[in-house]
Amino acid sequence: MSTATADHHGPARGLMRWVTTTNHKDIGSLYLLFALIMFLIGGAMAMVIRAELFQPGLQLVDPQFFNSMTTVHALLMIFGAVMPAFTGLANWLIPMQIGAPDMALPRLNNFSFWLLPFAFTMLLSTFFMNGGGPASGWTLYPPLSLQMDAGFPFMIFAIHLAGISSIMGSINVIVTILNMRAPGMTLMKMPLFVWTWLITAYLLIATMPVLAGAVTMLLTDKFAGTSFFSAAGGGDPVMYQHIFWFFGHPEVYILILPAFGIVSAILPTFARKPLFGYSSMVYATASIAFLSFIVWAHHMFTVGMPVVGELFFMYATMMIAVPTGVKVFNWISTMWRGSMTFETPMLFAVGFIIMFTIGGFSGLMLSIAPADFQYHDTYFVVAHFHYVLVTGAIYSIMAAVYYWLPKWTGHMYDERLGKLHFWISTISVNVLFFPQHFLGLAGMPRRIPDYSVQFADWNMISSLGGFVFGLSQLMFVWIIFKAIRGGRKATDQVWEGAQGLEWTLSSPPPYHSFNQPPTVR
């Protein structure tokens, strides 16, 4: 870098800008673009699933390929879409929200992004190998996952790479938040998005190595003659499930805590009223994070645990409803007696609260172990986690994109199209997922390509909703594209009620967000 131009240097030109960039905004954009691509590929796989399930009978795909679709759909959406999207938002927003020029570890930042395209290319390449892609469900339970053919080691290595990327990204977030806050910004003055990401980053660092350990043991069981998970060799297939869900349950909160932060940023803006119960929101987030480590076996009520274990995990799981409830009540109190307007980000945030709460209710029902013996591994569970992940996590990401897009690009997005996108998505996503509650209760297991005739009607309705929801996301892509290219000029504050350091910067913000630390009251 030439010292003479140090004061004025901007991004490098051309493709190399994106390969070599260490800028938090460029890397944030890369993460978000990557997440969008994965969202569309994973969504296309969901379309295959819904097309096969449109009618009973096997019409379109082989059952093995169908199993690959459900498996890789989940892996892409969780590790390829939602997590990178949140990391992209963290990259864009955390430095701007805490008054820093950039992330603390910019080269690590570049590396952690560029691992991802390779990881997921490798994962998808298994479809072209002998035996096809992974088909044992995203949980990769042995012994079934060990029946995978040539693609197995590639899938495991892809998970390792994605995990390394997440851990490095988390280290960066923690170091940035703890060291680079502007003078006067104490921890309890940080925006909630920063708080929720700080806690999420600790969850990631605590659990990703556990996943790495679990899948490495799968790898040695398959190739090195170990029998960690094979009872015939003195191992234990249930042990895998314990290890996996010790990662997997905190992972669920990794996918939702940043969403809480986003909604807590958007509601006060459009209610023109401060967030209600800031400190209790922070404590509730921390409580949820703590509880997430002691509830994992509620995913395993049917594996045959001692009854004391089942009781413990049932009670602990029910407890999660308390801090989660606190959050919902605080959000509604924030709205209460505000002066609300309903621009697209607010619509998505309100949609989030309602539909995430519906997912919370079915979660509470699932926590009741005896009832879970009926619900478990049915479409009721599928409906539950899609309510919390699609209308929860993904809705929050869309809300965030609409909310901060004018800040990022300097252009207002098309409000009319944004609202249309919200309403089409919200109607279709409920047509898609709500009937799946009925299917599960009526006895339809998950992960099946063909089903008995009495499940036909709701499956057809669900598929129709799915096709509309899937296609309507192309609108989202178009709206973003349009706003990047041009549009009405955004002001610095963008939204009338917006509060926080990022809104004091120009729209779009300067390449190095805060060259001088701002003062925080």
Next chain:
Amino acid sequence: MSASSRWYQLLLALFSLNAGTAVADYALNMTQGVTRTSQAVYDLHMIIFWICVAIGIVVFGVMIYAMFRHRKSRGVKAAQFHESTTMELVWTLIPIIILVSMAIPATRVLLAMEDTSDADMTIKVTGIQWKWKYDYVDTEAEGLSVVSSLHPDHNEARQLGADADLTVFGDTYLLDVDNPLVVPTGKKIRFLLTAADVIHSWWVPDLGWKKDAIPGFINESWTIIDQPGVYRGQCAELCGRDHAFMPVVVVAKEPAEYAAWVAEQKQAAVDIANSADRVWTKAELMAKGEAVYQTNCAACHQPNGQGLPPVFPALAGSAMATAEDPAAHIDIVLNGKAGSAMTAYRDILNDVDLAAVITYERNAWGNQASIVQPADIKATR
């Protein structure tokens, strides 16, 4: 049912003014089942459901009220309050009380469901890719063994793709088997669940529970069925390619009828054991072998023996199936192949079935090799 009539029904349901009756055909809720346990689970499910509905009405009601009343377009000035320790305490404590009131009945039901003591009889359930095996381990049925696979008619229909006419099966498409599990009514039956290859999960919604069948482990569960009848379910844990095609059918019979069924099955077992000692003709073996093949092998190796390479190898023309010495062929069928989906059929099929199916594989689709006698299998075991 054809696609067009299904569409029509759907439109009817969506647009009918008389939606109540149109929708009545759809199953919307959990079954109450046929046992005291399933009824208790259903009651628990409904209690929690209504609690959630009540909370939902209050929470969403307040929220929607605010969304309509507290709008900028109505000229509302935003209040600036943002804290209340009292409120935080209220909405922490009230949910805790509600949760405790849910936990008490849930605990009671759970403890009852896990109490497998004082059973009248025990049945061992083994999950196998993709069938169930039931072994009666005590009482007068001791020694009986039933292998239960997807019914051949359904198995054929599901391979026809879009051409299949599924209406002939009524509501039992994919929920019917060749040999059901037969149990007596009014008896406490203890189930011991395990698996031979991967994890499966044995589920009959009418009994009120599912339990995983895990290789190397034995899980316990129990039921008492009071009503004679046919109760259907299916495997609930993803177990590979044909996970959707391993149904569970339980037939509950009055004790007298059940006793007659047991006697009949015992006689049949004796007949099979006797027939294993005689020399079979090739024609006999081929006829029996084809039936066994369609039930047990065709899902992977395909009805035409072409398999689905590379995962499921072809048998037509394969070196193993055409070798003069059948030892390797017998070995893989008996013991399976580790690390693949090839199941060990040692405990699933009897000597006659094994000899027949191996003979069939060695002499169908243009293969021409030696036949295998039941006595050969017996000697190899």
